[in-house]
Structures are given as C-alpha cells and as structure tokens.
Amino acid sequence: MDMNATPQSGQRVPFGTRPGLATVTWFHRKPEHSNQHCLYCGEFVGVGSVVESDKEHLINRRIAAPGLMADPKAFNFIFRACKRCNREKAEIEDHISAVTLLTSPGREDPLIDAVACAKAAASFDRRRGQPVGQVRHEFKVAMGPFTFGMIAGAQVEPDAIRLLAFRHVQGIFSLCTSLDPRRSETTRLLSGDRFGFFSAYSYRDWGNPKLLEIARRAHGYVRLAEFTTADGFFRAALRPGPEGDPWFWALEWNQNYRIVGWIGDPFTPPAPFQDLPPLTWHRISPTDRIREEAPLPENAEDLLFDPVAS
Ligand SMILES: [Zn+2]
Secondary structure, three states: OEOEOOOOOOOOOOOOOOOOOOOEEOOOOOHHHOOOEOOOOOOEOOOOOOOOEEEEEOOOOOOOOOOOOOOOOOOOEEEEEEHHHHHHHHHHHHHHHHHHHHOOHHHHOHHHHHHHHHHHHHOEEOOOOEEHHHOOEEEEEEEOOEEEEEEEOOOOOHHHHHHHHHHHHHHHHHHHHOOOOOOHHHOEOEOHHHEEEEEEEOHHHOOOHHHHHHHHHHOOOOOOEEEEEHHHOEEEEEEOOHHHOOEEEEEEEOOOEEEEEEEOOOOOOOHHHOOOOOOOOEEOOOOOEEOOOOOOOOOOOOOOOOOOOO
C-alpha cells in the first residue's frame, strides 16, 4: 500500500470520455477477492480484518439525481469500504445532494424537480434542525445609512463539500493508479496530506475569473480520467500535471456545484495555479461580505470539462 504516493504521469487509463462506460467493480462478497484497503481511510479490510466493511458506490444515488441507477450502463465504481467511512460519506451525500439539487438548474425538468422537492423535504439541515427545503437564513445588510434584510436558502457546509470531494477524488485516484487492488503492494491510496482544494462554485458563478483561469491552465493536461455519468449529474476530471507537477482534479455535482483542486502539498497551490485573478468582495457589514457571481456566458467555451462525446 502506498499512502503518500506522489502520482506519476503515464499510468494506465482505465476509462475515457465515452458515455455509457461500464461500471468497475472491485467489490466481492469474499474479502480476498475485493480491494484490500478501505480507499478512504486506508484501513485493511481484507481476510482476517477486524474492521467491519461493506459495499460502497463511489457515486451514490444520494449525491446524483435519479437515472443513474436506472441506467445499468451508467459508469460507477463499486468497492469495499469500511463501514465507518461508508456511513460518514452517506450522511454528507444526503445533505449535499438535497441542497445542490434544490438549487440546480436541472429542476427545469419536472422529474428532477419532483426528486429535488422530495429530497429537500426528507433531508435535515443538522445545524437548523429543519428539512433542507424549509431552511431560510435571514441576515441584515448595512449599506451606507440603510439597513435591509436578506434571505437565503439552505447552504452546504464548506467542510462537508471538502470531505465529499476528497472521497470522490480518492476513489478515482485509486481506480486509475492501482495495478491490483487485491494486493496491498499494488494498491495506491490518496491521503489527506496530498489533497489540495481551491473552492466550490455554484453554476451561477462558473464564469468567475478565478475559475475560468484555473480551467484554462489545466486544459492542456493529460486526461487520466474524464467522465460524465448519472445522466449528466456527476462529472469528474483527473489530470496529471506535466513533468511530475502536481495533478489537477475537478468535480461537478448535480449540474450545480463545481469543485476544483490539486494533488500535492495541500497548503500551497502548485506553481501552475499561483497568481490567479482575485475575486472582488464588497464588505457589507463588519462580519459579512458579498461578491457578484458570474455565470458562464451562454456561448463561451467550457474549458473545465471536456465536452460529452455523443
Ligand atoms: Zn474507511
């Protein structure tokens, strides 16, 4: 097992941009035929392990809109994970899925809209103790001599976004770099001290100058994994940096949140991603600031993910 692997480029490419890619399964009911380590925490879950483990879907129906599981051809990645990680991920998926779907442009589709409403009613905002669909954040904004109230809907906790993104990237990383997950020596895991995270942006802000520049700089990288699944409600990219530079990754959840980061020193963005254009914030009170969001222009080329092949 290689917990702190520095990724190298030029490794095998298990899947590309084709839609309808077959699901990859590392799970077997017999531990000796499954992956030997939980891909999330690294615990040994092979034969003789005292750690309880079970089947994990990297892209769970909790995070993506329906259709994913209905389509047997939709790509997914199934493996053995320890029960603790499995349960923890399921909880944050439930919360993030409810919020991202509730505010997703995908709700124009009546089917998606119905699911979004059902999820919002069923999922609880832990901090507020209310269903996600009923949460309203009220806050006061002072501008010059005026004070006015604003109301926002449920929001995803930043720590939850970061953790779920980490889990997704861990799964994709192990899938792409492990030669044989049934043996510890040929299993590669991504540990938290190699996980760099820029930020998450809602679809209303996909055109902000910082995200556009990140996408532009990562555009020329080699595609190790690049896929769209779950009826377009889950997208991912994993790209090794040129000449041993840190890798780049990107995720998109429910056609709403785009999350970007790198694999390398988590405290310092790698050289190719330094000096990014700053985002302009306006202070509206001693504790609050706001920023004008920038959607991706209608006809602009989307450089973050490759177009979906038809
Ligand atoms: Zn685990």
